[in-house]
Amino acid sequence: MAKNAIGVHVSIAGGIEHAPSRAAAEGCETFQCFTRSPQGGPVSDLTQETIQAFQAAMREHGFSRFVVHAPYIINLASDTPRTRHASVSILRKELERASLLGAQYVMFHPGSHGEATLEEGMERVKKSLHEILDGYSGTTQLLIEISAGAGHVMGSTFQEVGEMVRSVSQFDTFGGVCFDTCHAFASGYDFRTPEGAATMLADFDTHIGLRFLKMSHVNDSQTPLGGKKDRHEHIGAGHIGEDGIKAILTTPAFSAIDWILETEPEGRGEDLQKLKEMRTK
Numbered sequence: 001m002a003k004n005a006i007g008v009h010v011s012i013a014g015g016i017e018h019a020p021s022r023a024a025a026e027g028c029e030t031f032q033c034f035t036r037s038p039q040g041g042p043v044s045d046l047t048q049e050t051i052q053a054f055q056a057a058m059r060e061h062g063f064s065r066f067v068v069h070a071p072y073i074i075n076l077a078s079d080t081p082r083t084r085h086a087s088v089s090i091l092r093k094e095l096e097r098a099s100l101l102g103a104q105y106v107m108f109h110p111g112s113h114g115e116a117t118l119e120e121g122m123e124r125v126k127k128s129l130h131e132i133l134d135g136y137s138g139t140t141q142l143l144i145e146i147s148a149g150a151g152h153v154m155g156s157t158f159q160e161v162g163e164m165v166r167s168v169s170q171f172d173t174f175g176g177v178c179f180d181t182c183h184a185f186a187s188g189y190d191f192r193t194p195e196g197a198a199t200m201l202a203d204f205d206t207h208i209g210l211r212f213l214k215m216s217h218v219n220d221s222q223t224p225l226g227g228k229k230d231r232h233e234h235i236g237a238g239h240i241g242e243d244g245i246k247a248i249l250t251t252p253a254f255s256a257i258d259w260i261l262e263t264e265p266e267g268r269g270e271d272l273q274k275l276k277e278m279r280t281k
Contacts, residue, residue: 104141141214
């Protein structure tokens with residue numbers, strides 16, 4: 001891969017074909033978006049006209065790659081069959097839609113095991129992942145996003161994520177992991193110093209494998225270390241801090257992958273500039 005690219009999550013209001021121009025206006029080198037409402041509801045087909053307009057906008061603004069975030073309603077660990085089957089269907093369709101657009105990755109949150117045991121939830125997630133990827137031949141790869149660990153949400157430890165990864169690593173259409181700095185910090189991983197970052201990455205390599213680290217959501221955290229809540233904050237304004245973010249991003253593992261900001265639009269330009277400065281130092 002070329003030098004890592006930095007971008008933000010942009011809106012698709014008015015049509016996904018407007019996403020590249022919005023990203024360019026914010027000074028992005030790459031970007032993330034949804035292909036549909038993240039909260040569910042009716043989904044419009046991607047017409048050939050829309051796909052062509054999107055790809056034309058990508059070329060116009062010089063973007064070589066982008067990624068898609070799956071809807072928030074997905075729960076592959078659900079003990080309700082209807083919810084799990086719907087989640088499998090949605091993720092498969094998202095991969096297919098993202099392939100039509102030319103996305104590099106689709107990342108998703110595994111979901112909550114609810115009143116069932118962790119082991120039962122893990123088996124459902126692994127089964128679901130197989131169902132999603134079996135027979136899928138698109139160009140977009142699937143990524144598991146590390147979670148913040150609230151309640152019974154799965155995927156907040158490297159051990160859990162590693163088990164999911166190993167279950168589908170044989171699929172070429174499985175990419176690996178999206179690391180979220182806020183989520184990992186809220187789950188209890190402290191990488192705010194070079195020493196801490198090195199220790200955490202060694203742990204990641206042991207349980208998941210650094211070859212599966214494919215991209216990162218970069219957010220500061222309103223939640224203290226181990227607070228188990230997903231609360232993004234602007235870079236330097238949270239409990240991780242600017243130096244803490246820099247400690248992880250300047251490691252060789254993170255310097256080789258793309259970074260996506262998911263902070264609030266107001267003040268995000270400053271966040272983007274801070275990340276670009278961290279990359280050059």
